Amino acid sequence: MKKVMLGFIVATAMLTLAACGSSKKAESNHYVDQIKDKGTLTVALNPEFAPFEFQVIKDGKNTIVGSDIDLANEIGKVLGVTVKFQAMDFNNVLASVESGKADIAISGISATPERQKAYDFSTPYYTAKNVMIVQKSQANAYQSLQAFDGKKVAAQKGTVQENIVTEQVKGSKLVSLTKNGQMINELKNGTVSGVVFEEPIAKAYVAANPDLTIVSSIDFDSSKSDSYAIALPKNSGNLKKEIDKVITQLKAEGKIETFVETNFELSQKATK
Ligand code: ARG
Numbered sequence: 001m002k003k004v005m006l007g008f009i010v011a012t013a014m015l016t017l018a019a020c021g022s023s024k025k026a027e028s029n030h031y032v033d034q035i036k037d038k039g040t041l042t043v044a045l046n047p048e049f050a051p052f053e054f055q056v057i058k059d060g061k062n063t064i065v066g067s068d069i070d071l072a073n074e075i076g077k078v079l080g081v082t083v084k085f086q087a088m089d090f091n092n093v094l095a096s097v098e099s100g101k102a103d104i105a106i107s108g109i110s111a112t113p114e115r116q117k118a119y120d121f122s123t124p125y126y127t128a129k130n131v132m133i134v135q136k137s138q139a140n141a142y143q144s145l146q147a148f149d150g151k152k153v154a155a156q157k158g159t160v161q162e163n164i165v166t167e168q169v170k171g172s173k174l175v176s177l178t179k180n181g182q183m184i185n186e187l188k189n190g191t192v193s194g195v196v197f198e199e200p201i202a203k204a205y206v207a208a209n210p211d212l213t214i215v216s217s218i219d220f221d222s223s224k225s226d227s228y229a230i231a232l233p234k235n236s237g238n239l240k241k242e243i244d245k246v247i248t249q250l251k252a253e254g255k256i257e258t259f260v261e262t263n264f265e266l267s268q269k270a271t272k
Helices: 002-038 067-079 090-098 113-118 136-141 160-168 180-188 199-208 237-252 255-271
Strands: 040-045 054-058 061-065 082-087 130-135 152-156 173-177 194-198 212-214
Touching (some): 002 237, 040 067, 067 082, 067 237, 067 255, 173 180, 180 194, 180 199, 180 212, 194 199, 199 212, 199 255
Parallel strands (some): 040 082
Antiparallel strands (some): 054 061
């Protein structure tokens, strides 16, 4: 009797294991097939982040452009599908991947250990340090992080820059805003004293706003910044593999760097 029972338990265990194995496989393959069946890859992003994603008027129409768009289109080409961009506030970008509203998110997203718990991330495609921007006329007064004691410093809602302000600009008061354009306006009119951005975005804003400047003597702890990667649903198996292949190839050819440079120039022309 015992032997029969044991045999039964072992058999059940083996069946369960086998079932797990096969369902896992089906799960990881289903994303690529699903996207190919639909014929579209839906990408969530917050296009207020030149040179990575921003809007320009093209033929009288508002169009989303940027190096992340170029990257997304390369992925679309490899998968043989059309890429659709869904614009939203940054603090909704990741959630839209979780809810299935978007297939993936490409939005200059830092692949933090915290976010990695909830999402799969592609291989990293870009690394940028954080910088502080201030009014040029006040730059002399803001040469160190301590100079912001008691002052307001802005960061975009839902970004890692919020943590950078609270953890590294300790004496300051964090102002979280959804729109990057609003942060720039508040800096220009003196409502906030500084804004934290990753360098390429700061450079784009400063180039378009000659009354602003990057404080070059301020260095943030870069061990706490994570590279940009594409966010995917958890266990996205061969979709991640396909995307990683595209990124690895583009990086090897120096194309990502080119995308960022070309779009930086485009963003400067667009704001003139
Ligand atoms: N890298 C930062 C983060 O992941 C900021 C990203 C903001 N991206 C955007 N498109 N607004 O939190």
